[in-house]
Amino acid sequence: MHFSRLIQDSLVLSLGLASLAAAMPNQLVSRQSTWNPPSNLVTPLQQVWDHQVATYSNALGFRNYGYDQVMANGGYLNFCVRWDSSQNLSEAQRALFQTAIQRSVKKWTDWLVGFDGFPYSSVPVKIVGYAVRNTGQLQGSMSGYDVYTTKDSGGIPECDPRCGRFFHQDGNYNSCPGGASRHYDMSLWLTDGFGGGAGGDWGQRIGTEYFLGLLNSDNIHILLHEIGHSFALDDFYDWTPSGVSNFIMLAGSSTVITDFDGWMLRDWWRHLKTRYNLGTPVTTTRTTTRTTTPAATTTPARTTTTTARATTTGSSGGSGSPLWGQCGGANWTGPTTCAQGTCTYSNPYYSQCL
Ligand SMILES: *[C@@H]1O[C@H](CO)[C@@H](O)[C@H](O)[C@H]1NC(C)=O
Numbered sequence: 001m002h003f004s005r006l007i008q009d010s011l012v013l014s015l016g017l018a019s020l021a022a023a024m025p026n027q028l029v030s031r032q033s034t035w036n037p038p039s040n041l042v043t044p045l046q047q048v049w050d051h052q053v054a055t056y057s058n059a060l061g062f063r064n065y066g067y068d069q070v071m072a073n074g075g076y077l078n079f080c081v082r083w084d085s086s087q088n089l090s091e092a093q094r095a096l097f098q099t100a101i102q103r104s105v106k107k108w109t110d111w112l113v114g115f116d117g118f119p120y121s122s123v124p125v126k127i128v129g130y131a132v133r134n135t136g137q138l139q140g141s142m143s144g145y146d147v148y149t150t151k152d153s154g155g156i157p158e159c160d161p162r163c164g165r166f167f168h169q170d171g172n173y174n175s176c177p178g179g180a181s182r183h184y185d186m187s188l189w190l191t192d193g194f195g196g197g198a199g200g201d202w203g204q205r206i207g208t209e210y211f212l213g214l215l216n217s218d219n220i221h222i223l224l225h226e227i228g229h230s231f232a233l234d235d236f237y238d239w240t241p242s243g244v245s246n247f248i249m250l251a252g253s254s255t256v257i258t259d260f261d262g263w264m265l266r267d268w269w270r271h272l273k274t275r276y277n278l279g280t281p282v283t284t285t286r287t288t289t290r291t292t293t294p295a296a297t298t299t300p301a302r303t304t305t306t307t308a309r310a311t312t313t314g315s316s317g318g319s320g321s322p323l324w325g326q327c328g329g330a331n332w333t334g335p336t337t338c339a340q341g342t343c344t345y346s347n348p349y350y351s352q353c354l
C-alpha cells in the first residue's frame with residue numbers, strides 16, 4: 001500500500017523569504033483545542049474531506065500516513081536522504097539538511113500540537129542515514145548516520161529497505177543492521193535536474209539544485225507541499241474548494257502553509273485519532289511542558305522558482321490509468337498503460353502516469 005502524489009507546476013513564484021523562526025526551548029501546550037475552524041473555511045474543508053474520502057482508494061483504512069509514523073515512534077520521525085546526485089556533500093551541508101527538514105516538518109506538525117488530543121508538544125526529526133552513489137561523496141564525519149550504497153531496481157541510491165518503514169509497516173526492524181533506532185520513516189529523495197516534486201507516505205522527492213538553493217530559506221515550498229502529501233493531503237489539479245485560492249497544497253498558489261492547509265491537516269488527525277488508543281478525551285484544560293527541538297535560524301533569501309501547474313484529466317473508463325494515476329509497481333494489479341501521459345518509474349512499488 002502506498003499513498004503518492006506528484007506536482008509539476010508552471011507558475012513562477014517570487015519568494016520573499018525573511019521571517020525568522022524563533023527558538024522556543026520550552027512550550028506550554030494546552031490540549032483543549034478542538035475542531036473549530038474559522039467560519040469561512042468550514043464549507044471548503046468539508047468539500048476537501050468529502051473529495052478525499054471519495055477519491056482515495058482506502059482513505060480511512062490506510063495505515064502509513066505521517067500521523068501513523070509519528071504515533072508508532074512515540075512522537076518523532078526519522079529520515080534517510082537519497083543522494084541521487086553527482087555532487088559531494090560536506091558535513092556543514094548535512095547539518096543544514098537536518099535543520100531544513102526539521103524546520104519544514106515543524107511547520108506542519110505545529111498545527112497538531114495542542115490540537116484535539118495530539119499527545120506530543122513537538123515532533124523531532126532526525127536524519128539517520130544517507131544513501132549515496134559512492135561513500136567518497138560524503139566528506140567529514142559520518143558519526144550518527146548510516147551510510148548506504150544500496151540501490152533500488154532502477155539503480156538509484158536507496159536507503160536499505162530492511163530499515164525502511166515503507167517496507168516494514170508492521171514496525172518490525174529486526175533485519176535492519178542498526179536496529180529499530182536506525183530505522184527511517186521517510187526518505188528525502190534528492191535528484192539532480194529534477195523539476196517539481198513528488199510526495200507520499202514513503203517521503204518526498206525534489207530536485208537537488210532546488211533543495212541546495214533554498215537550504216537556508218524559511219519556506220522550501222515544494223518540500224512543504226510534498227510533506228503535506230506525506231500527511232495524506234491531496235492535490236488540487238482539477239478543482240478548487242469554494243472561497244479559498246491560496247494554500248500550499250494548491251500548487252503554485254502559495255509559498256507558505258496557510259490556515260486552510262493547517263485545518264486540512266487537523267481534519268485528518270481528528271478523523272484518524274481513534275485508531276491510536278489515546279484514551280479518554282481530555283475534557284478539562286491541562287498543560288504540559290516539554291522540551292522542543294530548537295528551531296533553526298534562517299538567513300533571508302530571495303529566490304525565483306519555476307514550478308509547473310498541471311491540469312488533471314480524470315479519465316473515466318477508457319484504457320489505461322489517468323494522468324497522475326498509478327501504472328505500475330510491485331503488487332500493482334491495475335492498468336500498466338496510461339490513458340494520458342507516460343508511465344514513469346518512481347520506485348519499485350510505484351510508477352505513475354506523468
Ligand atoms: C569529491 O570527493 C572526492 C573524495 O572523496 C574527491 O576525490 C573529489 O575530488 C571530490 N569532488 C569534488 C567535485 O569536490
Ligand SMILES: *[C@@H]1O[C@H](CO)[C@@H](O)[C@H](O)[C@H]1NC(C)=O
Nearest residue numbers: 001002166167330331332349
Ligand atoms: C506484495 O505482495 C506480497 C505477497 O502477497 C507481500 O508479502 C508484500 O508485502 C507485498 N508488498 C507490498 C509492498 O505491498
